[in-house]
Amino acid sequence: MTWDEIAPLLWEGTGQTAAMVGLSTLFTVLLGLPLGVALVAFDRGGLRPLPALKSVLGVVVNVGRSLPFIVLMIAIIPLTQFVVGTSIGTMAVVVPLTVGAVPFFARLVETSLREVGGDVVQAAQAMGAGRLTIVRKVLLPEALPGIIAGITVTVVALIGYSAMAGTIGGGGLGDLAVRYGYQRFEVPVMIATVVVLIVIVQLIQSLGDLVARRLSHK
Structure with missing residues (x-):
């Protein structure tokens, strides 16, 4: 094939990959961020200790992280069909991409939040701040550089997953x-x-x- 034939295919595949990864990243952050916060808040010594619930969430996250993506794509085909009406194509791949990335990102968020100094949280509690206020105005801002780094790692992983999705007709550069x-x-x-x-x-x-370095310096 000549470059004139390859270029349009690359352009189309890149656009499809960008759509898959962009939507999956959005849904992953929306679902994975609160899940990561819950893993920290519900732990012993957390803002709202619920060890039993934390254990359940931990098992769910670990199971989600342990499944190879190609197996996950096949296993949740019924869910994909229910959500988007088909199991192939660019939009269909967004479902397994999100399901696969949420546990991964949640653990990264958990790690970033645990790096926030306990004295900062205790100071906020001493000033009478509620749990949601501490999460919103203390934990998340302090952990933001790490969370941004986690989003970056997740996006790179999603690009790899999206390329793998080409093996089942998911579109994008992997399909090409x-x-x-x-x-x-x-x-x-x-x-x-x-x-x-x-x-x-x-x-x-x-x-x-x-971005992570800029935020860290601030």
Whole structure:
């Protein structure tokens, strides 16, 4: 294939990957952030100690993290069909991407929150701040650099997951690599796809590191 034939395919695949990863990241943060907060707040010595519930949440998170993504995609096909009406295509992949990334991101949030000094929380409690106020105005702002770093790592992981989704017709750069680079032995397409993925990952990682450093200095 010539570059004139490859370029439109790359452009379309990149757009589909951006849509998959962008939506999945949004839903992952919306679901994973409160889950990570709950893992810390419900723990012994947390803002609202509920050890039994924390244990249940911990098991759910660990199970979600232990499943290989390709297995997860197949296992939740009924859920995917229920949510989006189909199990193939760009939008369908958003469901397993989100389900797979939420436990991963929740653990990163938990780790970042645990790094916040206990004296800061105790000072807020001494001033009469409620639990939600402490979470919103103390824990999350103090842990923000780590959370941003966690989002960056999660986005990079989602890009890898989205490429894997091409094996079941998920669209995006992974689908392009499978259909053209592997099945049709179009080596230039495979090389171009790998280069684009590397560039995207490097840009996202650099941007995430920059934002995290800026926030950390503040």
